[in-house]
Amino acid sequence: MRDGYMRSDPRFGAWQQGVRNDPADSDPDRRPWLGLIADLVGQGVEVRRARVVSEPVSDYIRFEHHLxxxxxxxxxQVRWLPRRLASGLALPGNDFWLFDGGTVVFHHFSGDGELAVDDEEFTDDPVTVKLCAEAFAAVWSLAVPHADYRLA
Incomplete structure (x- = not known):
C-alpha cells in the first residue's frame, strides 16, 4: 500500500539507470520468489497480491510493475488498485499477507520505505484476520488485473 519500498535495493538503482529486461529478472535462481510461487501454484495453492497505488505512479511503482x-x-495473480478508488474501503494500516484465511503477517516499514527493525508481526487474532480478509476481498474486487493495468 506504499508508493515506494526499500529504494536502497540495487535492482531499483539499476532500473533507474535504464537497465531493463535483465535476464536475472526472470531467473528463479536469482529471484527465489519466482521459484517459490511456481512451486506453490504447482501444488494447487492460489497466490494473489493486490497493490494499492497512487496515480500518477511513483518511479518505484513503475519498477515494481516492470518486475x-x-x-x-x-x-x-496480481491486481492494481488506484488509491483514489480505495477511499471507501476500510484497510489495515500496514501491508500484510493473509495465509489460508487464518494467519496474517504484517510488514512494518520505516518512513523512507526500508524494513523497520521489527519488520514482521504475526497474528491469528480472529478479529484482525477477518478485517484483513474483508479488506483484501474489497480491494481485489475493485482492482485491475496486471495484464490490463496501464501505468498512469
Missing part, C-alpha cells in the same frame, strides 16, 4: 510480469508468469 511483475515474471511473477505472473510463475503463477502469482
Amino acid at each position: 511483475t510480469d515474471p511473477t505472473v508468469a510463475a503463477g502469482e
Whole structure:
C-alpha cells in the first residue's frame, strides 16, 4: 500500500539507470520468489497480491510493475488498485499477507520505505484476520488485473 519500498535495493538503482529486461529478472535462481510461487501454484495453492497505488505512479511503482510480469508468469495473480478508488474501503494500516484465511503477517516499514527493525508481526487474532480478509476481498474486487493495468 506504499508508493515506494526499500529504494536502497540495487535492482531499483539499476532500473533507474535504464537497465531493463535483465535476464536475472526472470531467473528463479536469482529471484527465489519466482521459484517459490511456481512451486506453490504447482501444488494447487492460489497466490494473489493486490497493490494499492497512487496515480500518477511513483518511479518505484513503475519498477515494481516492470518486475511483475515474471511473477505472473510463475503463477502469482496480481491486481492494481488506484488509491483514489480505495477511499471507501476500510484497510489495515500496514501491508500484510493473509495465509489460508487464518494467519496474517504484517510488514512494518520505516518512513523512507526500508524494513523497520521489527519488520514482521504475526497474528491469528480472529478479529484482525477477518478485517484483513474483508479488506483484501474489497480491494481485489475493485482492482485491475496486471495484464490490463496501464501505468498512469
